[in-house]
Amino acid sequence: MSTVSVVIPCYKYGHFLADCVKSVLDEQEGVDVRVLIIDDASPDDSARAAHELAARDPRIEVRVHERNKGHIATYNEGLMEWADGDYVALLSADDRLVPGALVRAATLLDAHPQVGFCYGRPLRFTHGGPLPAARTRSTGSVVYPGQWWLERRFREGTGCITSPEVVVRTSLQHKVGGYDPLLPHAGDIEMWMRLAAHADVGYVKGADQAFYRVHGDNMSTTDFGGQLDDLRQRLVAFDAVLDKCGDLLPASDQLSVSARTRLARYALRRAYRAYDRGRTDVVPVGELVEFAAQCLPQYTDLPEYRALRRRQRIGARAMPYLQPLVMSAVADRGREWLWWQSWKRRGI
Structure with a gap:
């Protein structure tokens, strides 16, 4: 059985943690999952919420920063220092996985050792509203040559990934390094392209892979x-x-x-x-x-x-x-x- 390390950075999102963690540990049968919640010195009760979850499930670890280190340093702490499973996923505390997402990703990565990471379709939903209906049955997968996929990003000038829908081969993540602190708002697209320069890219067809919550506190800006x-x-x-x-x-x-x-x-x-x-x-x-x-x-x-x-x-x-x-x-x-x-x- 494949092992998956899931890193959940949290800053003032303690009220979302239970739902996020549930989607990782209770809705992903077929893979061996461990979770690390890293609270980045939240001024509210987020750390307490994380510890309460960990007390009920030994698969959860918690780290709490004494001072705020920022999201890039928090990401890299989990990805580069802690993750040791076959595969690793980075999931914001306000997002959640679609049931079966990790086993679908692991199946693709198990079958194609040349693939460095895979992703699928994310579903956006408005904070406070119901989750949209998700497709959970895959119709197969596609493997793109890494350089072809990367070149397409350059031609389009943008990324095609939200973030919570990605699962990365941990050995490749450790090889290419963590998120670039010089790119606080474009670190995701740079990371996916850097991974694609070293390996092929997989895509899960048919099924949805993650829920992305849209609300006023999202890091992406519209102004x-x-x-x-x-x-x-x-x-x-x-x-x-x-x-x-x-x-x-x-x-x-x-x-x-x-x-x-x-x-x-x-x-x-x-x-x-x-x-x-x-x-x-x-x-x-x-x-x-x-x-x-x-x-x-x-x-x-x-x-x-x-x-x-x-x-x-x-x-x-x-x-x-x-x-x-x-x-x-x-x-x-x-x-x-x-x-x-x-x-x-x-x-x-």
């Missing part, structure tokens, strides 16, 4: 300044992967261009949409353009930059009212270009 910070962190993450794993990636220069182009386009798109929505007073348009220039010297050649310039010529006040006309004109030009290209192909 406009937070979105810009997210882009900056992603750029650092992609650069960090190339710095650490460039010798394993034959086309590292092209990967860098792909990621930087995509991130520049994201930034410029957010900038021109601020004009469409009348939000130029709150969206840092100038900083977004500066970020695009940092990513790509040829950013002015991108279609998103041309879209931004059209809106700037129209003006921030008028643009929300004229957006339908502008978009219609752009669409007409696009259709005209496609029509002209079709005639050129016919030799007319």
Whole structure:
């Protein structure tokens, strides 16, 4: 039977712990599971809640920090110092696993020794609301070559994983190291890419693997300044992967261009949409353009930059009212270009 070490970092989430731990220990038959709860000096009764759970189940260990060390140090303490099972999972105290998720992941990893980590579909649910219905029957799995999977992340400029749905081969986790403290908001995507540079990637088909709780305290940000910070962190993450794993990636220069182009386009798109929505007073348009220039010297050649310039010529006040006309004109030009290209192909 495969062994799985589950690390549950906790900061002021003691009221979620019982539900989280239940999903790990009571709903994962077929694997041998141990749990480490690390309370990062929570100012509430989270540590007491953790100790009460441990007193009822010998499979649970608890560590309590005397001072707050931050989430990256807490993650690495569990992953690098404590985890010793065949596989390891990092699960926030406010999330939970879908029944059978660990055995589905372990089955995939057992069958494919070249796979370094696997994931599946996460289900988001709103705090205070009911859990969505989860699929628990797998229809198989897919194994992606690690470098192909990593290259796709560079082309898309983003990750495709939430986090609680991932199970990692512990030996590989120890080989590549823990989360990068320089990436407090993009450490996840950098970690998955770093793992993929060394091993293949598995995906559980058909079944859902984890529940991700959405609430106001989530670390991910939705404000406009937070979105810009997210882009900056992603750029650092992609650069960090190339710095650490460039010798394993034959086309590292092209990967860098792909990621930087995509991130520049994201930034410029957010900038021109601020004009469409009348939000130029709150969206840092100038900083977004500066970020695009940092990513790509040829950013002015991108279609998103041309879209931004059209809106700037129209003006921030008028643009929300004229957006339908502008978009219609752009669409007409696009259709005209496609029509002209079709005639050129016919030799007319």
